[in-house]
Amino acid sequence: MPYGVIASIDQQDVALAAGADYLESTVVGVLVEEDGEGGWRAAQVDPAHRVPSFAVFVPGSLRLSDPAVPIARIRSYLATALDAIAGVAEPGARIVLGSGAARTIGPDVPVEEGRRRFAEVVVAARDAARERGLEIVLEPLHAGETDLIHTIAEAAAFLDEHGIEGVKIVADLYHVQLEAEPFADVEHLAGRVGHVHVADSGRVPPGQGDWPLTEFLAALRRGGYTGPVTIECRWQDLAAELPDALAAVRAADPAAA
Template identity: 75%
Template sequence: MAHGVIAPIDQQRLALAAGADYLESTVVGTLVAPSPTEGAWEPVRLAPSPARPVPSFAILIPGDLRVADPSVPMGRIRAYARTALDAVAAVAGHGAKIVLGSGAARTIGPDVPASEGAARFAEVLILFRDEARARGLEIVLEPLHRGETDLIHTVGEAAQFLDAHGIEGVRIVADLFHIQLEAEPLAQVELLAGRVGHAHIADTDRVPPGQGDWPLGEFLAALRRGGYTGDVTLECRWEDLAAELPDALAAVRAADPAHRS
């Protein structure tokens, strides 16, 4: 297992120098950007190229692409998925994970019946799963607290959504920030840890680990007891990434039973 940090890909060398095992790159605005054609997106030319392949990605879908709205043409969503995932594949390691959180994009809103919005999002999730799989990548579904979206707030709800829509081959992200804000019991996280494919961690209200009082050790212990053996990515608000990251990584590694063993 490894411990990394979410940041734009141009900060990869900085993150590695500060002790991270990897950088989890953002996608929107980093790997893809709006093109001159209205509503379209195109890859960003990276200079310099990444120092090493990227194992995971976040911030996948722009907020104005309403993927839970059946009135948005699937062709537009498919075109974005292919552009974004091609850009990801160009810098990714084989089997890299791509977090599908994107709360604004997946919000159903009051103008769409909830059942129709959920059905459309399930269709979109399958589209992204299949397009990612064709590129040797994996989509993982992230529950987000209700302040960010009206669809799928907890690890438990994510499992229920996947089962209700018969979606196979999609694992779940366990993110301590959303777990804390939703007051999801860590016992439930442990129970479902076998379905977790990726983990995010932060301290109180997204400050770097070690600067708050959230249960870092209890969260990681619940995941490890439940059988999760994967990576843990820091997703935080940074005042100075280079200065704060070494201590934050040390706090997570000290709290992680898998690292201590």
């Protein structure tokens, strides 16, 4: 079972040397950068190993849920970012669509209009990713980060409401805990989960806190999730802390036995 860590792609060698099976690269400011004219361009990167998953996909300044933002501008960013990702990605790599600031509807947009626009963006991202042999996965984020889609159950309902097929959901222990989403719901919806993030209490590395990592992963595995697990947390020293964090995740995961 693969276990990885989210970090900048220039940390790939450090992560692999510390025992990770893969690095999940961030995108904004790493694979794509501002071009100085209000747009974005691909950065020049050449990792030693192809990357199986990506996070921090959309800059907060690009309002995905605001119909006043031309959809052509959003599609242009998606094309630039996905081209950059495809240049370093494994075939079928997953791109996490979290980006809480970007997708926040805000008080100036009617809620239903914002939800419809975000659904349009999810479909556009899904289709553009498929054209490049990649996969978009939708991440619920706690209410402190966005006003749209906070739980796995809400993500499933949103996708169903808008008839969006072919998009799986991210199960992130950090957001599950902050939203107090029951593990029974996690297990029930695990068949719709396409990617997993974990951290410990306060987003410290796994093993340094007291969150129920074993129960979370057991619920996912009972529900049928068979994929990898990525650590997403705050590090004091990635190289020093990652080995113990990976050991804690493997010890907690029934699929690692």
